Amino acid sequence: MERDDRFSKDNLKRLVEGTLHWEEVKKAIRLSPKDSDRFWKYLEVLQERVPWNDKILLRISDHLYIVAKEGGGRVTKCDCGHEFGDYRINWKLGCQVYVRKTNEEIGEVVTIPEARHNTELVQMREFYCPGCYALLGVEVVPAGYPPVFEMLPDLDSFYGEWLGQPLPDESPDWFQDKTLEKPAEWVRG
Amino acid sequence: MGICYQGKTLAEVVDQRDTSFKESGYAYGLKELSLLDEDPAKFMRFQMRLVASCINARETAKLISANPMSIIQGELLFMLANAEGDVISTSYGLAGHIQCMPYIIKSIAELNFEDDPGINPGDIFSVNDALYGPAHNADCYTFLPIYHENELVGWTVGLNHIVDVGGIQPGGLGTISPSVFTDGFTYPPTKTGHNFKQEKWWDLHWKRRTRTEMFNVLDDKMRAAGIVSLHHMIQEVIEEFGVDYYRQAMKEIIERERRLMINRLKTMAVPGHYNWLQFKSVDYKDNLGRLWPASNRNWILHKPAELTVRTDGTLFTDMEGLTSEGEFHCNAYPSAVRMLTSLGIWPMFAYTETLNTALQYMTDWNLPPGSMFNPQNPWAATVMGLAEVGAVAYHYLRCLSYAYFSRGFLEETYPQDGAGCGYGVQGMLGDGFQWAGGDMALITCWGQGGKAFADGFEAAWCGPNPEPDQGEVELSEFLQPTQLNIGRNMITDFCGHGKYRSGLEIGMMQMINQPGQALIIATFSGTSGMGGAALGMCGGYPRSNDVIIYAHDTNIREVIDQGGHYPRDFVEMRQMIDDGTLKVGNMELFNCPTPSIPCGDGDLFASTSGSMGGWGDALERDYGLIEKDVKYGWISPECAKTVYGTVTDDSGKVDSQASDALREQMRNRRKERSVDAKEWWKQERQVVIDKKWHEDMHAMFVDNCKYEKFRNEFMGMWQLPEEYTF
Numbered sequence A: 001m002e003r004d005d006r007f008s009k010d011n012l013k014r015l016v017e018g019t020l021h022w023e024e025v026k027k028a029i030r031l032s033p034k035d036s037d038r039f040w041k042y043l044e045v046l047q048e049r050v051p052w053n054d055k056i057l058l059r060i061s062d063h064l065y066i067v068a069k070e071g072g073g074r075v076t077k078c079d080c081g082h083e084f085g086d087y088r089i090n091w092k093l094g095c096q097v098y099v100r101k102t103n104e105e106i107g108e109v110v111t112i113p114e115a116r117h118n119t120e121l122v123q124m125r126e127f128y129c130p131g132c133y134a135l136l137g138v139e140v141v142p143a144g145y146p147p148v149f150e151m152l153p154d155l156d157s158f159y160g161e162w163l164g165q166p167l168p169d170e171s172p173d174w175f176q177d178k179t180l181e182k183p184a185e186w187v188r189g
Numbered sequence B: 001m002g003i004c005y006q007g008k009t010l011a012e013v014v015d016q017r018d019t020s021f022k023e024s025g026y027a028y029g030l031k032e033l034s035l036l037d038e039d040p041a042k043f044m045r046f047q048m049r050l051v052a053s054c055i056n057a058r059e060t061a062k063l064i065s066a067n068p069m070s071i072i073q074g075e076l077l078f079m080l081a082n083a084e085g086d087v088i089s090t091s092y093g094l095a096g097h098i099q100c101m102p103y104i105i106k107s108i109a110e111l112n113f114e115d116d117p118g119i120n121p122g123d124i125f126s127v128n129d130a131l132y133g134p135a136h137n138a139d140c141y142t143f144l145p146i147y148h149e150n151e152l153v154g155w156t157v158g159l160n161h162i163v164d165v166g167g168i169q170p171g172g173l174g175t176i177s178p179s180v181f182t183d184g185f186t187y188p189p190t191k192t193g194h195n196f197k198q199e200k201w202w203d204l205h206w207k208r209r210t211r212t213e214m215f216n217v218l219d220d221k222m223r224a225a226g227i228v229s230l231h232h233m234i235q236e237v238i239e240e241f242g243v244d245y246y247r248q249a250m251k252e253i254i255e256r257e258r259r260l261m262i263n264r265l266k267t268m269a270v271p272g273h274y275n276w277l278q279f280k281s282v283d284y285k286d287n288l289g290r291l292w293p294a295s296n297r298n299w300i301l302h303k304p305a306e307l308t309v310r311t312d313g314t315l316f317t318d319m320e321g322l323t324s325e326g327e328f329h330c331n332a333y334p335s336a337v338r339m340l341t342s343l344g345i346w347p348m349f350a351y352t353e354t355l356n357t358a359l360q361y362m363t364d365w366n367l368p369p370g371s372m373f374n375p376q377n378p379w380a381a382t383v384m385g386l387a388e389v390g391a392v393a394y395h396y397l398r399c400l401s402y403a404y405f406s407r408g409f410l411e412e413t414y415p416q417d418g419a420g421c422g423y424g425v426q427g428m429l430g431d432g433f434q435w436a437g438g439d440m441a442l443i444t445c446w447g448q449g450g451k452a453f454a455d456g457f458e459a460a461w462c463g464p465n466p467e468p469d470q471g472e473v474e475l476s477e478f479l480q481p482t483q484l485n486i487g488r489n490m491i492t493d494f495c496g497h498g499k500y501r502s503g504l505e506i507g508m509m510q511m512i513n514q515p516g517q518a519l520i521i522a523t524f525s526g527t528s529g530m531g532g533a534a535l536g537m538c539g540g541y542p543r544s545n546d547v548i549i550y551a552h553d554t555n556i557r558e559v560i561d562q563g564g565h566y567p568r569d570f571v572e573m574r575q576m577i578d579d580g581t582l583k584v585g586n587m588e589l590f591n592c593p594t595p596s597i598p599c600g601d602g603d604l605f606a607s608t609s610g611s612m613g614g615w616g617d618a619l620e621r622d623y624g625l626i627e628k629d630v631k632y633g634w635i636s637p638e639c640a641k642t643v644y645g646t647v648t649d650d651s652g653k654v655d656s657q658a659s660d661a662l663r664e665q666m667r668n669r670r671k672e673r674s675v676d677a678k679e680w681w682k683q684e685r686q687v688v689i690d691k692k693w694h695e696d697m698h699a700m701f702v703d704n705c706k707y708e709k710f711r712n713e714f715m716g717m718w719q720l721p722e723e724y725t726f
Helices: A009-017 A022-030 A038-049 A103-107 A155-162 A181-187 B010-024 B034-038 B040-064 B095-110 B114-118 B200-209 B213-241 B243-268 B334-344 B357-361 B385-392 B394-407 B473-479 B556-561 B570-578 B623-631 B637-642 B656-673 B677-690 B695-704 B708-718
Strands: A055-059 A064-068 A074-078 A083-086 A096-100 A123-128 A135-141 A151-153 B076-081 B087-090 B124-127 B139-148 B151-161 B190-194 B272-283 B298-309 B315-318 B363-366 B422-428 B434-439 B483-490 B506-512 B518-524 B547-554 B584-590 B604-608
Touching: A009 A022, A009 A038, A038 A055, A038 B394, A055 A155, A055 B394, A096 B656, A096 B677, A123 B656, A151 B394, A181 B677, A181 B708, B010 B095, B034 B040, B034 B243, B040 B076, B040 B087, B040 B151, B040 B213, B040 B243, B076 B095, B076 B213, B087 B095, B087 B243, B095 B124, B095 B139, B095 B151, B095 B334, B095 B357, B124 B213, B139 B213, B151 B213, B151 B243, B200 B213, B213 B243, B243 B357, B243 B394, B272 B385, B272 B394, B298 B385, B298 B394, B298 B695, B334 B357, B334 B363, B334 B385, B334 B394, B385 B394, B473 B483, B506 B570, B547 B570, B570 B604, B623 B637, B677 B708, B695 B708
Parallel strands: B315 B363
Antiparallel strands: A055 A064, A064 A074, A074 A083, A096 A123, A123 A135, A151 B272, B076 B087, B076 B151, B124 B139, B124 B190, B139 B151, B272 B298, B298 B315, B422 B434, B422 B518, B483 B506, B506 B604, B547 B584, B547 B604
8 A cells, every 4th residue: 555644654653652742633633534544554553562473453442452363363462462362252351350349449549539439339340451460441330230342343344345455364253242152151160 | 285396295305305315325315416526616615605604693693692501602503404304504503403403394294384384484483392303492493494486495493502491490401300291391393483573472481481581582582583594694595506506405415424424434433333331320219209109219320332333334323221211301302312412423523514414314323212212201301311312422432432543543532421510590589589590611611531642631622512611700690690600620630540631620619699588509410429431441540420519508708708718619618628717517419410409698509520531541651741740730749649650749750760669569459459350250240149239220230131132241241040030
């Protein structure tokens, strides 16, 4: 694909690092149409930032990526290298979990006492990467509420239909939520 | 012989519009945009003439109003619709309202207004009944047909949010109402004027059925004046361009912008499923007593939204699992869902040449019949359903922020949540003068949520209203003399923490000044102790709760007389109470909507919208940003240490070495006190098996599990046996 330098890779790198000057950010916001090769530049920037070689297919949060494994398969992987397994299973089920249940525990992170949550009704769940202990997700939900799968991308449609670069292992099965397989496995012991 | 093009009836053209889209996938079946292709400059000139006309009507007409919400807070809109009801162009203002017009026109077509009462040149129609299209009864629509010779070629429409609707509670946003009969003044589509003038009898309804007759009569005159003025301007446009061009170009605008929006999504997003969730409670139990037995209970509102960015670039939101309709103020009809949630779309991709209803051709919803957003009871109360729907607007901002983030367009991430405190007041002054009013001051001035690349701005943003200011205190005080504003302040540490934090929230402090014989204040709120959002962004902490405090029997007048400082927000008030300078007889704290609270002279009334969410792990926040935070007083050194793991002195100077060590220690603490997901799952599963939860949560799960999708997820996640019941 031809390079579209109206928004350069260097600027994108700075945007990812949070150091791009606001005036430059505004230019990016105003860019119309957007730079056509943004996604490919993004993948380059991201791949250069991680200490491993698995091919990044998509970034799904600050630390998490869906990567293609050399021997086949697509897994969720943290930039620290920890792998969460099949990306179709909610990665929260591969985390370390801490639940804030009391006013004091919630008060550690909701720093205005009057604005704290009602702990009779909700708890605050924190999901950490077991590799680096980065905080990956926070939920404020009632006890017993199923953990929320925040994002399941349709990777094959994205690469094949939108980008015109189909993935070699495309299959309709990739866009299926497989989360419930994990508790089914756990209950079997 | 119908009144529309080629002698068709209104019902026929509405039906034809729907059918042609369904069959072809193009708005009005337009595969080609011939006028646009032939002469784009002329097309643009036409479009801009429409926009200018709408803005002109608004800016002129609003001077007739006395309502601060119209004059200075922007909930006022003038729009142009085609005969079928699609809004083609609109003025500045709260743009979501355009989404209701197709529903309103469809309603009067189905009611056969064409035959009775007739739709004639110069006739004025009015409606605020949510069953027929408006979002709720505070949003009053006034509209006028545009004729060219004998053909109906469009509608001019005026809309604004009135101050008081005559419900149980004062104001336009009451938070107690079991049915439409307690919502206040609600009128279905009604012919209220002819020959370009409202009937005199119509004024009497405003005078007798609402508390703020002056505001409401003038607002009605403002809407009528604006639509007449816009009508005449549009006639000039038709004269200049010709009616055939006008009729066709109006449709091409819709199809052109539908394509533009789809293209924008395909450029910036990633197809897939994205989830959003919010909870809120409704606390009627023991408040409504035996008068309304079906309402004498509490509800936990469960609002799940799964947004699918479809491969064809359109959007589908599935709300299966949504709380059932109830005898509460929170119901809303699908038109209100379209209206409010479009506010979450404008900033994300729908910033086109003119705001119009093209959105309805590329967004779909599943709103289960019998749920609170698709009530089957025609008497459902809807007076404040918009607060519940309004929160759902933010599923677009959150979900599309993830979609843009994944694609590399970090600058377009804009994850926000619904917020806002406002109040209605009602009183009787010392001389017996009865009055009422309301203010949405803190609806229009939120701190922004943290973004993927930077902090949110302080006091910079407003979801439902494009004019994110706080209004003008002087004008509000002139109209509501009991509400003396003694402070506004950005509150230190009051933000959603994260690698990128949200902007600080603003606190408001009012002193009640000489209320006379009586004064009550009823405050609405976007939270209920369960936060404003259930999910944070990438490890950032989600939105916290609104804070509303009534402090009665204070010594604030003595403090002022002695020249002492007075509190600017509820935190300063707490500090002054703690140090003994402020004395308070009785204090009421709410994180939720309040009942109507009687207030007396010298009482203090404080409110603040809960902070928005942060983005990312707080332990990764840059030391340089924290240095600035502490230096400017946005974050306290204590908060920098306990939340951000950063050691600073009082001037903000960071001790990097000590901070690195502290962060390491805090990560180790995470390790020590967390358990692996399987162990956590076992514990949580036991809670579900034992049903160890609050009785209101129990009722919520019972309701949610009526839906197959939620039940399957719930049963599957916790691996419950088929015989599991509640």
